Amino acid sequence: MKLSLRIWRQPDADTKGEMVPYEIDGVSEDASFLEMLDVLNEHLISEGKDPVAFDHDCREGICGACSLVIDGQAHGPQAATTTCQLHMRKFSDGDSIDIEPWRAGAFPVIKDLVVDRSAFDRIIQAGGYISAPTGTAPDAHAVPIPKQDADAAFNAAACIGCGACVAACPNGSGMLFMAAKVAHLGLTPQGQPERQTRVLGMVAAHDEAGFGGCTNVGECSAACPKEIGLDVIGRLNKDFRKAAIRAA
Amino acid sequence: MNWTREAYRVYRVAVSTELQSRTAAHPVKRARAPWKPWRSTIGLKVAMGVSGILLVLFLVAHMAGNLHVFEGRESMNDYAAGLRSFGEPLLPHESLLWVMRLGLIAAVAVHIVSAVVLTRRAMQARPVRYASKKPAKGESRHAVATMRWGAIVIVLFVAWHLMDLTWRTVNPVKDLHDAYGAVVATFDPERWPVTVFYLLALVALGFHLRHGIWSAVQTIAGPNTRWRKRTQAVSLAVAVLLVAGFAIVPLAVTFGLVS
Ligand code: HEM
Ligand code: SF4
Ligand code: FES
Numbered sequence: 001m002k003l004s005l006r007i008w009r010q011p012d013a014d015t016k017g018e019m020v021p022y023e024i025d026g027v028s029e030d031a032s033f034l035e036m037l038d039v040l041n042e043h044l045i046s047e048g049k050d051p052v053a054f055d056h057d058c059r060e061g062i063c064g065a066c067s068l069v070i071d072g073q074a075h076g077p078q079a080a081t082t083t084c085q086l087h088m089r090k091f092s093d094g095d096s097i098d099i100e101p102w103r104a105g106a107f108p109v110i111k112d113l114v115v116d117r118s119a120f121d122r123i124i125q126a127g128g129y130i131s132a133p134t135g136t137a138p139d140a141h142a143v144p145i146p147k148q149d150a151d152a153a154f155n156a157a158a159c160i161g162c163g164a165c166v167a168a169c170p171n172g173s174g175m176l177f178m179a180a181k182v183a184h185l186g187l188t189p190q191g192q193p194e195r196q197t198r199v200l201g202m203v204a205a206h207d208e209a210g211f212g213g214c215t216n217v218g219e220c221s222a223a224c225p226k227e228i229g230l231d232v233i234g235r236l237n238k239d240f241r242k243a244a245i246r247a248a
Numbered sequence: 249m250n251w252t253r254e255a256y257r258v259y260r261v262a263v264s265t266e267l268q269s270r271t272a273a274h275p276v277k278r279a280r281a282p283w284k285p286w287r288s289t290i291g292l293k294v295a296m297g298v299s300g301i302l303l304v305l306f307l308v309a310h311m312a313g314n315l316h317v318f319e320g321r322e323s324m325n326d327y328a329a330g331l332r333s334f335g336e337p338l339l340p341h342e343s344l345l346w347v348m349r350l351g352l353i354a355a356v357a358v359h360i361v362s363a364v365v366l367t368r369r370a371m372q373a374r375p376v377r378y379a380s381k382k383p384a385k386g387e388s389r390h391a392v393a394t395m396r397w398g399a400i401v402i403v404l405f406v407a408w409h410l411m412d413l414t415w416r417t418v419n420p421v422k423d424l425h426d427a428y429g430a431v432v433a434t435f436d437p438e439r440w441p442v443t444v445f446y447l448l449a450l451v452a453l454g455f456h457l458r459h460g461i462w463s464a465v466q467t468i469a470g471p472n473t474r475w476r477k478r479t480q481a482v483s484l485a486v487a488v489l490l491v492a493g494f495a496i497v498p499l500a501v502t503f504g505l506v507s
Contacts, residue, residue: 006379008379019379071380071382072380072382073382073383073385098379098380100378100379100380103376103377103378104374105372105373105374105375106373168382170370170374171366171369171370171373171374172370172373173289200285203285203288203289203290204283204288206289207283207288207289207369208283210372210373211373212289212366212369212371212372212373212374213289213290213292213293213369213370214289214290214467215370215392215395215463216391216459216462216463216466217386217388217389217391217392218387218388218389219385219386219389220386221386221387222385222386222387223385229473230387230466230473231471231472231473231476233466233470234466234469234471234472234476235470236290237293237466237467237468237469237470238469238470239470240285240288240290240291241294241470243285244285244286244291247285248285
């Protein structure tokens with residue numbers, strides 16, 4: 001496959017970036033999208049040029065490190081798929097492909113396609129945890145939980161913290177990520193003691209980081225590689241309303 | 249090596265971009281007013297939703313009231329006069345109207361202020377735009393355009409509408425007791441651009457409500473997926489009924505059913 005790429009190049013956070021064109025030939029359709037970029041980088045290195053920086057780790061769709069907005073779509077054109085699990089057979093010979101970083105004020109670019117997602121960590125630090133005594137793992141049936149709640153909590157816990165929801169949202173909102181955590185922890189008995197402080201703290205950290213508000217457009221959910229649904233945002237809103245009234 | 253900030257940044261990028269994404273230093277933000285739940289993005293959304301629902305209730309009452317036009321001049325004008333004399337002589341003249349007007353003004357103010365603040369935050373949240381356009385895939389993909397652009401159309405419409413039918417500045421019928429005559433005069437076929445503007449504004453209103461109603465419920469009540477789908481259906485139905493109920497009046501005048 002022969003492809004014309006346009007890739008966002010930005011040397012560091014303080015320098016203006018731009019879309020730079022690259023041609024690449026001989027791409028296998030069995031290559032993953034990141035492997036295609038690896039090949040491009042080998043060419044660039046052999047020509048003595050600066051390789052394209054991009055984030056990745058597991059390359060099996062579970063860690064949330066990879067990103068990339070491909071032709072305007074977070075994690076590319078394939079639904080429920082991370083960029084590392086996207087394969088070149090999704091594209092055709094001769095295609096032009098635009099590759100950009102997640103674009104959000106709260107996710108400043110570090111270099112090229114790599115953005116700083118520590119704003120998510122600050123949201124987690126503000127309440128996305130439970131306080132439980134450590135020790136040996138309790139028996140699985142020691143704390144009963146209704147099957148429905150367990151399933152819903154499990155679905156919400158599938159969030160890998162990649163940030164595609166922010167990248168896809170027209171408002172640059174981090175609501176789907178935050179809501180997935182609030183739903184995941186709020187649905188389990190272990191998450192109850194901190195339920196009220198959690199939601200208030202996380203929303204404060206979310207706004208402080210400079211994410212926008214949710215307008216229920218749903219682009220986040222459509223882009224999410226783990227198919228987190230909009231219902232978690234409803235749950236977040238409800239928890240927030242109750243906590244805010246009780247705290248007032 | 250002298251570890252200037254710049255050297256440190258270059259070093260970190262060179263060593264590990266993955267680690268960097270978790271640890272980079274953050275620009276210090278300007279200090280803001282102390283955080284209050286109602287000033288948060290969700291708090292403002294709730295304010296916008298509650299005021300929006302109040303406005304929808306007003307629209308339902310207003311739409312139903314307009315239908316008096318089909319019962320003739322007397323019934324329509326009696327209805328308008330009834331709004332003014334409600335509760336008299338126990339209550340002063342126009343008390344009900346003024347309570348409603350003050351409520352309306354408050355709801356409109358809350359609705360617009362929260363919308364403007366949230367829109368500004370949303371714009372600041374994406375300082376650099378995407379170079380490539382994406383196909384919208386979301387559940388309410390039309391909403392990005394219809395809520396903010398629609399709002400501007402509706403504001404212009406309401407301004408015109410007040411000058412037209414409340415104050416009569418731009419209406420040929422100056423007699424404030426003749427609401428019927430004013431409606432017939434404003435939608436006179438010769439003034440067709442007025443009618444076209446009304447109908448276009450109603451379409452904008454319909455799209456605004458189609459998303460706005462279910463979005464407000466999602467924000468205030470937080471329903472699960474099944475109830476969200478139901479709310480979306482109700483929202484569409486209310487929008488269609490309201491638009492049809494409002495549109496039928498100017499259309500009736502245009503086609504001579506009311507004159
Ligand atoms: C096209 C159909 C409509 C007709 C025939 C109509 C007619 C009228 C009339 C006759 C009045 C004056 C009532 C009075 O004298 O007390 C009025 C007031 C008003 N209308 Fe409409 N209207 C229509 C649609 C709308 C829509 C779609 C909106 C909102 C977006 C709206 C918002 C208002 C407001 C805010 C007032 C002022 C209420 C007040 O007097 O305090 N109208 N309308
Ligand atoms: S909600 Fe989905 S898109 Fe957002 S961070 Fe989690 S996995 Fe990524
Ligand atoms: S690299 Fe781990 S999810 Fe893509």
